[in-house]
Amino acid sequence: MxxxxxxxxxxxxxxxxxxxxxxxxxxxxxxxxxxxxxxxxxxxxxxxxxxxxxxxxxxxxxxxxxxxxxxxxxxxxxxxxxxxxxxxxxxxxxxxxxxxxxxxxxxxxxxxxxxxxxxxGPGPATEVDGPSTRPGDLVALVGLADDAVAVVRDLAERLGVLPACAGTAGAAGLLRVAGHRDTVEARAMGVRASTSVAVGVGVGRSADAVREVLERLGPDEVWVVVDASRKTEDTQAWVDAVRHVAAVRAMAVVGRELTATPDSVAALGLPEGWTTADIEPGA
Known part of the structure; x- marks a missing residue:
């Protein structure tokens, strides 16, 4: 006892x-x-x-x-x-x-x-201005399949962060972070470029798989990338799996233009820190 x-x-x-x-x-x-x-x-x-x-x-x-x-x-x-x-x-x-x-x-x-x-245990943040841009910080943006790829590219274009990918996510031209050495090198690149590294992490619905990839990355911040056009119940299930193993700072939202209920993601109870309303999921 x-x-x-x-x-x-x-x-x-x-x-x-x-x-x-x-x-x-x-x-x-x-x-x-x-x-x-x-x-x-x-x-x-x-x-x-x-x-x-x-x-x-x-x-x-x-x-x-x-x-x-x-x-x-x-x-x-x-x-x-x-x-x-x-x-x-x-x-x-x-x-x-x-x-x-x-x-x-x-x-x-x-x-x-x-x-x-x-x-x-940490509670949800109430106000978020965007992901960290501190030199050398590593921000993990976790989404299903390739949903996070569009977000990290958008962040790179608008904030100047370094885009990368991990897990099941991948795209031509993105740095791939697969292990501890890759993480150290990515952070070093961020320090040299005076900015952070935004890693689009592709996952499934398994909490164990999420934990495995995040343990390899050791991120300074964890975000989720949610598709507003998916069923809220389905999104809630995998987001809960992420929140079970990491403190999620905020969510980035994609796919709003594909649904008649774009604000349904508010039911997740997370602050919205980034929106890419004109980018389709997986783009």
Whole structure:
């Protein structure tokens, strides 16, 4: 059975760092409190944060892989939450008592909800301006068959990123990334060109196949390329397979001009970060 322990620090970030150093990187936050002691009528007191974390007992083995097993694809949401809390923007201590545990407010509840969610697995991004163009970054755009090829070509034309392909996707003129060495070389090309590498990844509907190709790539971001003209249920099934093994940052949409319900992809619950409305799937 997992065991629970209480850890404290001068900030939420400090407390979480202590917990991870003590109990391992996969600890899960169960609850958090901000405590103020001393001072005058609650003013000028010492402020500290206490968190209760849950960790496996020795010998229980590692926790199962979380959604978003690729480090570079994790959103920095937990860092943002902790920064906001440390700055005092969301957790304003009440005054009037020697010890104040400010856990009852809606702001604290919202913060804690997000913090706990981040330690158990990433949630979907809410706003995306487009894939990374940082030099050397590798962005995996995962789609069925060759759907992602049109997108990486569009990204190359409009953003200047380097286009490539992997998995079952392929097209003449695109760099092919098949293994670790190819990935390193592609990243180096991106650094030299001062841009990122957009890899169109062709997959089927198997989560295992998705995991295999993404483990070879080790992407900094994972996107899905969805065809708006396909049945929503079919698209949902393979997208869920991708989300089972990676943190999907956003979706790129193709095939809108081929359907009378172009906005059906909104049902996937992912932010739309790129649209190629005038490009047919597999083009």
């Amino acid at each position: 997992p065991r629970r322990s209480r850890v404290e620090g001068d900030s939420l970030r400090a407390a979480l760092d202590v917990a991870r150093r003590t109990y391992g990187p996969d600890v899960r936050i169960v609850s958090a409190e901000r405590v103020i002691t001393g001072g005058l009528a609650g003013l000028f007191g010492r402020q500290r944060y206490e968190i209760v974390v849950e960790a496996l007992e020795p010998g229980q083995g590692p926790t199962p892989p979380r959604t978003g097993a690729f480090p570079g694809s994790r959103r920095p949401g937990i860092a943002a939450l902790l920064d906001e809390a440390d700055d005092g923007d969301q957790l304003d201590p009440a005054t009037g008592r020697d010890v104040e545990v400010s856990t009852g407010g809606e702001d604290f509840a919202a913060l804690l909800s997000g913090l706990v969610a981040e330690t158990t």
